[in-house]
Amino acid sequence: MQFKLIYISPNGTTEKTTQVLKNIIEKDGHAVEHINLGRGEYRQDFGPILETINAADIVGFGAPAYHMDMLEPMKMFLQALQSAGQTYQFRAFLYLNYGGITSGKAFSNTAQVLEALNIPVIGAMKVTAPHFHHPDPFPTKTTEALIGDFYEAIKAKDFAPIANDRQKELFAVRKKRVDLLYPLVHIIGKKRELPITIKADRCKSCGKCVKECPVGAIRLDDAVTIEGAKCIHCYHCSVACKLGAVAVPVEKLDTMIKLNKRIIGMESPLNAIYY
Ligand SMILES: Cc1cc2nc3c(=O)[nH]c(=O)nc-3n(C[C@H](O)[C@H](O)[C@H](O)COP(=O)(O)O)c2cc1C
Ligand code: SF4
Ligand code: SF4
CATH class of the missing domain: 3.30.70.20 (Alpha-Beta Plaits)
Incomplete structure (x- = not known):
């Protein structure tokens, strides 16, 4: 199978998560292309990525949580997927690096966009990682084990999609407080x-x-x-x-x-x- 891992990682932890995932998937005999939305020509133009995205069987979308949501370039890429008006044939999974405070609406907002595009979601993973100014070791053994477990879990299901109802339940914002605070933290954080x-x-x-x-x-x-x-x-x-x-x-x-x-x-x- 052909995998693409499309990610954004200003401070490198999501990139490291991507690298661990890539190694695991390749070891299992699949081809993996990894694309950093924040590097080189992709910073200005998602066109070349969109042109070849349907060559993949499975696309992983990776981003850090900033202000309780996926970081901006990933949101822009998802918008570009919508604007391109193409039919997408791949299945998707999401992976999120965050500081452990809150993954906020990162999963639910992204899953909503993918659902609107009829892109089936096969899984998701959230991983805590250090802030850029606290350079603790990353990935840890625990993180590597979690990423391995994630791959084994989606593989055991033969990469089958999660049903939409179950998806909503899994990715729902669990804490009422998060739901209430989202607009506030998002706006105050930005300000x-x-x-x-x-x-x-x-x-x-x-x-x-x-x-x-x-x-x-x-x-x-x-x-x-x-x-x-x-x-x-x-x-x-x-x-x-x-x-x-x-x-x-x-x-x-x-x-x-x-x-x-x-x-x-x-x-x-x-x-x-x-x-
Ligand atoms: C401005 C800013 C906002 C952040 N907002 C959140 C947040 O809302 N929730 C959270 O748990 N972590 C938050 N983080 C932590 C990042 O998600 C975390 O450091 C992540 O590992 C960064 O990924 P990267 O190394 O791939 O850039 C924030 C970090 C920064 C710098
Ligand atoms: S986006 Fe802003 S803060 Fe981040 S590297 Fe560029 S100039 Fe610096
Ligand atoms: S020395 Fe100047 S150009 Fe080089 S990284 Fe620092 S600020 Fe940027």
């Missing part, structure tokens, strides 16, 4: 995006941040500038620049995480597979 400051005296114009920004929001002319309307505030540029020329007040992010933990609480179970 409280952290300032990103370029320290011109430290910048050596190497272009690394330009290359690694997942949405192509950074320009390097005489100086580095960020196009505010394009930026999705993933803060990867602050990690990419090894010279400390991109400053983000991460302590404010920690305060926000603490607050979210208090208001929303940690999700239970933290890691899970659905099939």
